[in-house]
Amino acid sequence: MWSCITDFFTYETTKSVVVKSWTIGIINRVVQLLIITYFVGWVFLYEKAYQIRDTAIESSVMTKVKGFGVYNNRVMDVADYVTPTQGASVFCIITKMITTENQFQGYCPESETKYNCTHDSDCTKFLNKPGSNGIPTGRCVHFNSSLMMCEIQGWCPAEIDTITTSPMMEVENFTIFIKNSIRFPTFNYTKGNFLPTITDSYIKKCNFDLVNNTYCPIFRVGDVVRYAQQNFNILANKGGVIGIKIGWICDLDKSDDECNPSYSFTRLDAMSQKNAVSPGYNFRFAKYYKTENGTDYRTLVKAYAIRFDVLVNGNAGKFNMIPTLINMVAAFTSVGVGTVLCDIILLNFLKGAEQYKAKKFEEVSDSPLHSAGDGLYRSQLSLRHDETIMKSSDSGAFSIEQYS
Numbered sequence: 001m002w003s004c005i006t007d008f009f010t011y012e013t014t015k016s017v018v019v020k021s022w023t024i025g026i027i028n029r030v031v032q033l034l035i036i037t038y039f040v041g042w043v044f045l046y047e048k049a050y051q052i053r054d055t056a057i058e059s060s061v062m063t064k065v066k067g068f069g070v071y072n073n074r075v076m077d078v079a080d081y082v083t084p085t086q087g088a089s090v091f092c093i094i095t096k097m098i099t100t101e102n103q104f105q106g107y108c109p110e111s112e113t114k115y116n117c118t119h120d121s122d123c124t125k126f127l128n129k130p131g132s133n134g135i136p137t138g139r140c141v142h143f144n145s146s147l148m149m150c151e152i153q154g155w156c157p158a159e160i161d162t163i164t165t166s167p168m169m170e171v172e173n174f175t176i177f178i179k180n181s182i183r184f185p186t187f188n189y190t191k192g193n194f195l196p197t198i199t200d201s202y203i204k205k206c207n208f209d210l211v212n213n214t215y216c217p218i219f220r221v222g223d224v225v226r227y228a229q230q231n232f233n234i235l236a237n238k239g240g241v242i243g244i245k246i247g248w249i250c251d252l253d254k255s256d257d258e259c260n261p262s263y264s265f266t267r268l269d270a271m272s273q274k275n276a277v278s279p280g281y282n283f284r285f286a287k288y289y290k291t292e293n294g295t296d297y298r299t300l301v302k303a304y305a306i307r308f309d310v311l312v313n314g315n316a317g318k319f320n321m322i323p324t325l326i327n328m329v330a331a332f333t334s335v336g337v338g339t340v341l342c343d344i345i346l347l348n349f350l351k352g353a354e355q356y357k358a359k360k361f362e363e364v365s366d367s368p369l370h371s372a373g374d375g376l377y378r379s380q381l382s383l384r385h386d387e388t389i390m391k392s393s394d395s396g397a398f399s400i401e402q403y404s
């Protein structure tokens, strides 16, 4: 018990041992050089650790699509093919539509082959489950003169969505206009994607491309799809989701002209591409009308669309004293890590390791100091001046000189 306490009340002091060895000397300096290079090159210059960073970018996106297409012998304009119409950062351009006109509430046969039947008993298994187009009634009725189908209650006639139609190919030439304003709240810095260098006349005729017009805010749909490495025909037929990413990486220590957006494009629903169960992107909506005597009827539209999601991300950095100091302290401390590595090598792998260990770990007990009276103070002093110099000859053996 007592020995535990005396073991605890001890003090370790650092005693420097100078080792004059080419091997360990070179290792020591190389390790220090590597650590300094890492901090200066990577941490300070590349990662800009002297800056504080604002990643909470605030952004607003407005979009506008332009172009005319022809579909089912009708000229389609923006109000027909863009949904929702508000011009938000997420919008759909409808490329293909399956319309079912004049649907009234009532009873009618289903339209899918899995509802084929010959007797009412074939249809009872669908009771109390949702059908494809309405609530099954359990009866088997004539679909046409030769075919019978289970009956449903709902909007009739039921939609037949297996017919093949071709998409509106003009969509490829439609243009998307994107207006994006951003703000970095930490620095109260605002900017928009219309750079000061962009003139009115340039915007009227420019089209974005990745080489010459990297800041033009008008994008041709065909180009966006191509940059996302997709085939326009397949996408227009099945529908899909394309991401237009706007990145703002700004170094606010530099001039304002160097804080610019960078655009990139990707397909976001990559999973539905591989998956055969639910390929592409489609949705349904209806337009409602009233007959003269007040009954509602509707036109149901199943729309295949390319959805565009405009995603804005970014961060800005600016010089600040606190991270600079913290990282400088970390850098200076880390230079000492080299000592640990050199010690490991010296204590284990070099010739003369035993001698070095003996010099490095010397026990000083305090009992002789008691008898010496003022010995404690002297002892500490002498430890500080007690430099051991180890020299290694080229043969690898050490010579140890000790000065007191």
Ligand SMILES: *[C@@H]1O[C@H](CO)[C@@H](O)[C@H](O)[C@H]1NC(C)=O
Pocket (backbone or CB within 6 Å): 169, 170, 171, 172, 173
């Ligand atoms: C798109 O426009 C180009 C020229 O402006 C034209 O040659 C091409 O036929 C158009 N594509 C479609 C699908 O209308």
